[in-house]
Amino acid sequence: MAAQLFFNGLVTGLLLALPALALTLVFGVLKFANFAVGAMLTLGSFAAWVANVQLGMPMTAAAAIAAVTVAGAGLLADQFAFERLRRRGSITLLVASMGVSLMIENVCRFFFGNASRGFDVALSRPIRWEGIRINQEQITIAITVVVCLVAVDVLLRFTPLGRAMRAVADNASLAAVRGVERRTIARLTWVLVGALLGLAGVLAGLDRSIDPLIGWNYQIAIFAAAILGGLGSPIGAVLGALTIGVAEEMSALVIPTNYRQVVSFAVILALLLFRANGLLGAKAARK
């Protein structure tokens, strides 16, 4: 039982890792907590659903469409909302992202209603290994996320774009003097973040039914994961996501499963109280 929960927790954690990474990247480069992560994930689920079920595309093509759609939405939100409010401080941006979140969620609701939907994928038998039940979807989730994480890691550490993103996160005006345009890097960050959230939406849609609140269900856990890792730290976000995933699933041993989300909240609160900088990274106390 415990081993099964631990395994499920790792997979849930991997699923959380992509949006947590997206949240932390936006926080690093653009300096605000993007409340619209959940809604953008929802948009990814629906974009993939349209491609897969209505247009009959295979899941890989549907995933690509989801990534492109959410990246586009991120660019639009950046161009018309976030960039215009950039100088007004991180809370104004956070409130604006709440507005963006409502818009995206309700565009999905307007076109697709509140009904639950699922992808058109063949059901397959779970595998049994050492007494643990492993679903096909869990394998897909794990492989996709690991590949994405490796790709993002390589991008951030070994490419000029990755260096530029980290440089802008450190000190945007110094980066400007070095020839790195903040605006360009901001746009590229949205493309990357949009792609991650789009893929996360596809994986979430494999794991549970797709409805306008699919992303909201993960919202608190995503924030908990990113805070646990120290907002702004990519590796921290991934470790935070795995911890939150395992903690949520394992909590079933001691508290009713209805209260899974409370675990995330308790982790955030405990962490902020006892260690204000997260596992790795930023300061959380104010003057």
Next chain:
Amino acid sequence: MSVVPALSVSELRAGYGRGDDIVRGITLDQAPETILAVIGPNGSGKSSFVKTLAGLLDIRQGRVSVTGIDVTAEMPAKRVAAGMAYVPQEQNVFPSLTIGENLKLATEFLRGRAGVGPEQRERVLALFPELATRLKTRAGDLSGGQRQMLAFASALLANPEVLLLDEPSAGLSPKIVAQTMEAIVRVRAAGVTVLLVEQNVAAALEIADEAVVLVAGQVSLRDTAAAVRGADLGDLFFAKVA
């Protein structure tokens, strides 16, 4: 002056947002391969002046040119490409990047600057040999003096004609200040013109060829460093602008 000045500033005015002018009509020329110290009391506009030259503050009036090229309307990055490199005060390296990454980033997004290549990297690392041995160290883990060397090196990688330094001694111990000033002399010897904004007047005048005193955003005095060394600072800083 018969030679083209390395740095030429005329009637420069600048300020923040909709506020009053902080830089209030500065005119000066600087001969190539010299160190010009810019000194003045707190709030005299020294730092704003050098930020304006680097392109981080909007120019409201006047012109700035580097080796005869007008850069008044250019973005910060274009100014670097035109031959003007800038080292800000204190927060002048990327702390989460390694030394090697800081150095790579210093040139990989610069377009249109000649002489930016492996040879320049060799020359710069020869000036600061300590950096070459620690390329994998995170810049955030460096001491104040090491950080300053990395900041100089990053700026010099762009093969600048003019190097703008904003208070390189800030936050450093006296011993490290002396090392930093030595490094600036080496930089001049390598053929670079240095505009040195300093609060530490004694250290700056020690190595400078000439000095200007800024008071209330205007030049109140310009003379050789030796002459200014002998003068009374109180008289200079609090004298009425002529």
Next chain:
Amino acid sequence: MIAYLVTIAILVSIAALVGLALNLQWGQAGLVNFGVVGFVAIGAYATALLAPQIGWFPAMLVAGALSAILSAGLALLSIRLEENYLAIVTIGFGEVVRLVILNEGWLTRGALGIADIPRPFASLGQAIGGDTVFIVFALALVAVVFALLECMARSPFGRVLRAIRDDATVTAALGKNVFALRVRAFAVGGAVMGIAGALHAFYLTYIDPSQFTPIVTAYAFMAVIAGGRGSNFGLLIGACSIMALLEGTRFLKDFVTVIDGVQLSALRLGLIGAGIVLLLILRPQGLAPEPKRRAADLLSNDERAA
């Protein structure tokens, strides 16, 4: 039509109370609260559970007090946090309240909700007729809360709060206990949210968890932004215009036949989102902005000496 205007007036009253509370916390004290809905829900459930037993007025007081206590507790734990983190903790609090209400069926009847909540002056209402008595009650409640909050904003306490918002370091250096003042502001805001929840429960006479979604929080933010952060008077205008806009869109259904109920509600919620973004961009100072002053100027000389 009259019945319709009555509905709008009452909805405006509830929105105005929630908005006034957020305006105190965020507008005047600079403490962002994304868990508004949680405090409103606590007030509504406290009222629904207690009013049949102890009467509407004591129940409303308990609702306010309970919200204030929980608010103070959350503030004690988290008010030191940088605002992005405070935002996240309060979002989490709102969700926890919703989960507790949904799952503790022995107390809250879970998703079934609680019905037959008694209204204030119910017998008088029957005598005179319909909602007239209730609307007077609602408007009077808003007037009383508005007057109290306005007095507070003009008091030394209110001035110090705004000083803290504009520059906490300077205000602390002038000898003010920034932490305690922030906790108090958060608690007072929580009390008003609890009372707004009570009014909500009285009006609908039936509550269930589906009424307390993060949208309630979004309404409150939009009202504060529309009114101009910090201004109580602006907040009233903001709350009126938002409810008029929202309720106005209900008429769309009569003219546009191609959209169904779900689409209509999606349209309205999407409009709220677009409204928040547009107001932030186009009218950052709000409809009736608070006059701009420097932090130090907010503290008069005798307060600095104190």
